[in-house]
Amino acid sequence: MKGTKLEYFDGSDGGRLYIHSGLSGNRVKGSWRQKHTMVKLDQVRGKNTKLHYGFKFRWADNYDEMRQILYEEGLFDIRIVPGMTVPSDLKAQFSLHTQNRIDSIISEFPENTRISYLGEKLPHHYVYEVEFSKLGENMLTVHYDGDRHTYLEFFSTEPVETLIKKRASFIVNKQQHRDTTKWYNGLFSIYDMKEGVLRGPDNTGGFEGWNGYVLACDDPALCKAPFVAAKNVYYPVDEEIEAVEYYIEHFVWGGLQRTDMEEPYPYGIYGVPNWKAARDIWTRTGIRSGQLDRMQIWRSYDYAHIAMLYYHMYQIAKMHPDKVKYLNANEYLERAYQTARAFFIYPYEIWGEYYETYKIGCYNELVIEKIIEDLEKEGRKNEAGWLRNEYEKKVKYFIYDDEYPYASEFPTDRTAFESSYAFARYGMMNIMKPDTNLWFDKVYRKWYSHPVIRKEDARNFMERQHYAGLAVRGWLETTYFQLGADNSMSYMAKMGGWSILDYGMYFAQLPYDWLQLGYASYLSSWALMNTGTPESDYGFWSPGEQNDGAMGWAYVSSKGGRSRNRSIMGRGARIYCGEADLGNGAALRIATTVLSNDPLFGWIAYGGNIEQNSQGFEVIPRDGIRNRFSIITEKRRISIEFERDGFLKDDKITIDNSLNTIGFKIENRSGDKHNTHLVVITLPASTIEVRLDNRKLKPVKISDTKLLFDLDIIDRTHNIEIIFSANLNY
Incomplete structure (x- = not known):
């Protein structure tokens, strides 16, 4: 029902939920991100004697149906990339899929937050970009339809x-x-x-x-x-x-x-x-x-x-x-x-x-x-x-021998x-x-x-x-x-x-x-x-x-x-x-930078900063280890990983528009002369050429989708170019 909200839950078994928590919430010491509200009913004067709240329950077969129900019921289906914990060297985007009229989005710390409206990417999907410069909790309040609001709770960390x-x-x-x-x-x-x-x-x-x-x-x-x-x-x-x-x-x-x-x-x-x-x-x-x-x-x-x-x-x-x-x-x-x-x-x-x-x-x-x-x-x-x-x-037991492993x-x-x-x-x-x-x-x-x-x-x-x-x-x-x-x-x-x-x-x-x-x-x-x-x-x-x-x-x-x-x-x-x-x-084991063409957000770099130009893309890895990079779309799957060392800090990886050429610098993290391996994973039947400082390297085939290249690391940095033969419609 319109006007119904939940603002608080306690720490009891199962957690009691509160529409108004002015009494119970204020009894507990500690911080809370929403206000503990109260409403006074005046039975003597005959005014404000009743309040109506209501919840509707609907079945959904999957997460997409859940999102559609939120939209149909006048609420918000929200998507956020790359997440709600946002390192200070990355930006976040979020989509508000709703029938409601968005009046404003107010940040908790206006002087330390930059919010940009990027447009209606799909019908009724309103996309925004946010950047935080204040570390810690950062709340955005979405005001809509005049007197209603909802919250987005982010956290900003160091890189x-x-x-x-x-x-x-x-x-x-x-x-x-x-x-x-x-x-x-x-x-x-x-x-x-x-x-x-x-x-x-x-x-x-x-x-x-x-x-x-x-x-x-x-x-x-x-x-x-x-x-x-x-x-x-x-x-x-x-x-x-x-x-x-x-x-x-x-x-x-x-x-x-x-x-x-x-x-x-x-x-x-x-x-x-x-x-x-x-x-x-x-x-x-x-x-x-x-x-x-x-x-x-x-x-x-x-x-x-x-x-x-x-x-x-x-x-x-x-x-x-x-x-x-x-x-x-x-x-x-x-x-x-x-x-x-x-x-x-x-x-x-x-x-x-x-x-x-x-x-x-x-x-x-x-x-x-x-x-x-x-x-x-x-x-x-x-x-x-x-x-x-x-x-x-153990693998076989999990796959074959237990219905609920x-x-x-x-x-x-x-x-x-x-x-x-x-x-x-x-x-x-x-x-x-x-x-x-x-x-x-x-x-x-x-x-x-x-x-x-x-x-x-x-x-x-x-x-x-x-x-x-x-x-x-x-x-x-x-x-x-x-x-x-x-x-x-x-x-x-x-x-x-x-x-x-x-x-x-x-x-x-x-x-x-x-x-x-x-x-x-x-x-x-x-x-x-x-x-x-x-x-x-x-x-x-x-x-x-x-x-x-x-x-x-x-x-x-x-x-x-x-x-x-x-x-x-x-x-x-x-x-x-x-x-x-x-x-x-x-x-x-997870850390990687991923370039993808999201159906809603468009070209984005998970764990990286991205710039798009007429030639293609420039991505600066910010994933934490700068050792892996992938291009993932519905029809293209390309991943590269170093055995040791990594992409040069604060330097760009360049990718052409066809996604067939990737260029970057590798940094020598130990400062000595050594050999390392570059592993390239892509779709079967792809032909891959790797050049180190413009010198073509001989591949070692690991499988139909994985090739290994030996890199002799001598200097502080080296230029690497990877060329794929595949020319698919991505």
Whole structure:
């Protein structure tokens, strides 16, 4: 009904919704983005004695129908690119699809916001561009039909590249314990940005007993070093690499992780609440009463984090052997392999009734595919074959053996959709063999066999898991903490966002919806970072230079709530970083600049600045790592990626109007002479020519759609030109 609105919800179970919240909302301390309104009914004078509010419920079969219903009912169907978390070096566009008359759009900070009307691109689709110069929350109020209004809640961050570098530096300089007298020497732990202190086993901040896992193991503590290692694959910094190696040598090896000499179960990883307690049976009895007869190395999820850590250290050691001091490349790859091997064996063997490794999605386990590839490149065929066989057991289970394979730590888990998509993608991109009695399920007492393996089965599963994943992700919402995010804008926003963006880029017949949603997911949870400039006092959530680079675990959307340690906190980013760096690690797998011709917004560059001229396009990458670039339309799919180095900072990539010629400069990020690889992915039957400083390079064919080119990097920069033979109507 016209005039009906919702302005507030509380933090109760299920969340009560309020049309007017002047009483209930004002009882709760904290900030809220809408006014708590009240209406007084005057029964004595007979005026204003009644108010009429109403809601209509309509069925919709899909998201397009939902959008159409919003339009038909006099509301707004809103689309936004590249997302509602907007880095300061990017602009956003939004479309208001409505029958209403737009009177004005008013920004919260007019002096720091530029809004431009771009026109009615399609009938009743009114498109605007917005640019923010004030960091933090930025609300736009859309006034329409005289006395009505609605809101768009954006968040402005520093550039993504700045965020990535600041976060890694902050972890190394503010979040590592270095005290040789402590059992946790080398540990990366959680940072309390409210108090400005590093927490740890001797300064718990309330994380006691079993909850001590937050400080020294499990996802909150184990996610930090893998992210720092992954970041240094793209931007190597000696001090950061040294800190990660210190962590591995002093905290992981022989502490968190059993060494290769510790029998039984070498390479096993200890769990809750920390390795010191888990290694001591008497300490364990004071924390838990069950499974005391089993070695506490059963948590599947932990293995994937450490395998990822070792794998990225292998990459760094391979590219920069002079920068690593603890292990060499072969030794890091061996640890990555052995940790991945233990992942498939130990949890299921020790506590398979609960940790059914082949049946649950585990964050970061998709890195095992990369470990397999590099084992093969290094000539370790037997190890690669063993690991591939175990990985394919899991892929086949997800595709064929479970009608609802979306479980992780919970029966319906946002975490699962990174893995479910990775398995579907693997099934599409690889040839798997039929099998009989592949593995025995000791819980259900049955064998799994797959007499017929078809790529179309993987494709069907890809579609099914894709749409299942949308159920736990904001798509029609118009707040930065909902669009593209899970319900708390956690690490799962980016992890699941990768699956949506990759699906749109490489598998969806019509890519445009999924480019929009996938990129919004990538950008969304960067809003949890507390960073800034001197003018913004170095952070929106917890100002002060000492917190510049801190990060919130997730987002509290209610006005008041409680943290994991029972402390009361208000709306906004949680004060502890917790599991957030899981998402940051995933971000380095997602980061790319994508040129696309959107049906509504026209030519846009996700993660980049775009200029169009008579010759074609100029795109400056702003995605955070400047290492990948794609052109994605309905009929053209072109992607390029460097093994190391990247596009020259602040320099343009040029693309001609036919999309057949791409030119750019590569920057030498290590400053030495070295070889790197350029991978080009395009449609089958395309002919590709690559020139380095006008010298034609010889390709190595990887598949019908993928070519690899060797680049000898000698100078600070080199010119590269890529020419495609395809001349399609894009």
